[in-house]
Amino acid sequence: MKRIALSLLIAAALIASAGNLSIAAPKKKKPAPPKKVTPPVTDPEKVDKYTGEYTGSFVVDGKKGDGLAQIIAEKDGQYRAVLMRGLWKTAKDIKQVRIELTGKADKDGNIQLEGGGWTGTLVGRKTLVAKCDKGSFDGKWTVRKSPTLCAKPPKGAIVLLPFEPGKKPSMDEWTNKGWPALSNGAMRVGRGSNFTVRKFGSMKLHIEWRCPYEPHRRGQGRGNSGVYTQKRYEVQVLESFGLASKSNDAGSIYRVANTKINASLPPLQWQTYDIEFQSAVVGADGKVKTPPMLTVSHNGIEIHKNQVLPSKTTAAAASGITPKDSLMLQDHGNKVEYRNIWIVEK
Numbered sequence: 001m002k003r004i005a006l007s008l009l010i011a012a013a014l015i016a017s018a019g020n021l022s023i024a025a026p027k028k029k030k031p032a033p034p035k036k037v038t039p040p041v042t043d044p045e046k047v048d049k050y051t052g053e054y055t056g057s058f059v060v061d062g063k064k065g066d067g068l069a070q071i072i073a074e075k076d077g078q079y080r081a082v083l084m085r086g087l088w089k090t091a092k093d094i095k096q097v098r099i100e101l102t103g104k105a106d107k108d109g110n111i112q113l114e115g116g117g118w119t120g121t122l123v124g125r126k127t128l129v130a131k132c133d134k135g136s137f138d139g140k141w142t143v144r145k146s147p148t149l150c151a152k153p154p155k156g157a158i159v160l161l162p163f164e165p166g167k168k169p170s171m172d173e174w175t176n177k178g179w180p181a182l183s184n185g186a187m188r189v190g191r192g193s194n195f196t197v198r199k200f201g202s203m204k205l206h207i208e209w210r211c212p213y214e215p216h217r218r219g220q221g222r223g224n225s226g227v228y229t230q231k232r233y234e235v236q237v238l239e240s241f242g243l244a245s246k247s248n249d250a251g252s253i254y255r256v257a258n259t260k261i262n263a264s265l266p267p268l269q270w271q272t273y274d275i276e277f278q279s280a281v282v283g284a285d286g287k288v289k290t291p292p293m294l295t296v297s298h299n300g301i302e303i304h305k306n307q308v309l310p311s312k313t314t315a316a317a318a319s320g321i322t323p324k325d326s327l328m329l330q331d332h333g334n335k336v337e338y339r340n341i342w343i344v345e346k
Contacts, residue, residue, distance in 0.1 A: 040212035040335050041268070047213045048073055050111060052266050054128040056139030058085055060097055068094070069128050069139050072242035073215040077104050081113050081120065082242045083130065083137050088144055091261035091301055098244065101130065144265060146272040146299035151206055153342035160196055160327070161187060163208075163340035173197055186339035189225055193317065193331045199324040201279040202346040205229070206272070211239035212335045213267040223267060225336040226254065228328035229277045231317040233309045235296055237336060240264045251298045254313045259303040270339075271299055278306075280321045288321060
C-alpha cells in the first residue's frame with residue numbers, strides 16, 4: 001500500500017509540473033515578398049530619350065558611306081548600339097555590316113559605349129559619335145516613318161478597324177469585345193485572341209501596330225502578338241528593334257521564314273504591315289494545285305515574296321486548306337495596339 005501511495009504521489013507531481021510547461025508553437029514562415037512587376041510603358045512621351053535611330057557618315061575599313069545606328073534600351077540601365085552600313089529604303093540598302101557596342105549613361109547624361117574595338121559617345125537625343133582604328137560613325141537623331149502609315153482604304157475596301165485620330169474605333173467587325181477601344185484611334189490587345197466576324201480568301205491587308213516600351217523584358221516576352229491570315233498563318237508582331245532577326249522575330253512568318261532584313265522601328269512608334277495573301281487553289285480532284293502564299297512589306301520594305309505556307313504556323317487557331325476564314329490577332333499577354341485595318345479582296 002505504501003508503494004502504491006508513493007507511486008500515486010509521484011504521478012500527481014508529474015502531472016502538476018506538466019501543466020506549467022509551455023510548448024513553443026512552430027514558427028510561421030514569412031510570406032515571400034511579391035515579385036516586382038514593371039508595368040509596360042504605353043505613352044510615347046515616356047520612352048527614354050536615347051532609344052531610337054541615328055543616321056550619318058559611316059567609315060568601315062577606310063570605305064566611306066551612309067550609316068545607320070540603332071540605340072536599344074535594356075534592363076538595369078544598359079544600352080546597346082548597333083551600327084550598320086546603308087539607309088532604309090529597301091532590304092538591299094542595309095549592307096551586311098553589323099557592329100555592336102554597349103554602355104551606360106554617365107553623370108552628365110551621356111552614354112559611353114564600347115565593343116568590337118570601337119568606342120563611342122551618345123549625347124542625349126542629339127548625336128552619336130564612334131570610332132576605331134580604321135573606322136568612324138557620326139550620326140544625328142532621325143525619326144523614320146513607314147511610307148504607308150495612315151494609308152486610307154481605297155474604294156471597295158472592307159474597313160475592319162476604322163482610324164480617326166482622337167476617336168475610339170468601332171469594334172463591330174471583331175468578335176472579342178474585351179479588347180479596349182482607345183481614344184487614340186486604336187484597339188489594344190485584351191484577354192484572348194480576336195477574330196474578324198467576316199471570313200476572307202485571297203486579299204490585300206493593311207494593318208498598323210505598335211509595341212509597348214518594355215526594356216526589362218526579353219525575347220518573346222517583349223511586345224508579342226501576331227497577325228494570322230485565315231487563323232492559320234502568322235506574321236509575327238514583336239518588339240524586335242535592333243535585333244539580328246530570327247524566324248520568330250518581327251516580320252517573320254513564324255518558324256517558317258525569316259525576314260530579308262529587320263525593318264523594325266523603335267517601341268511605341270507605329271509600324272505597318274502590307275500583306276498580300278494568296279489562298280490555296282484546289283482542283284476538282286480535291287488536290288492542292290497551288291499552295292497558300294504570303295508577300296509581306298514591313299514599314300514599306302518588302303521582306304517576303306510569294307512565301308509558300310504550310311498547313312498552319314505555331315499557335316494557329318485552325319489548320320488545313322480552306323477557301324475562306326477569319327483574320328486573327330493574337331493575345332500573347334502584351335499591350336500591343338492595332339489601328340487602321342482594312343482589306344481589299346482579290
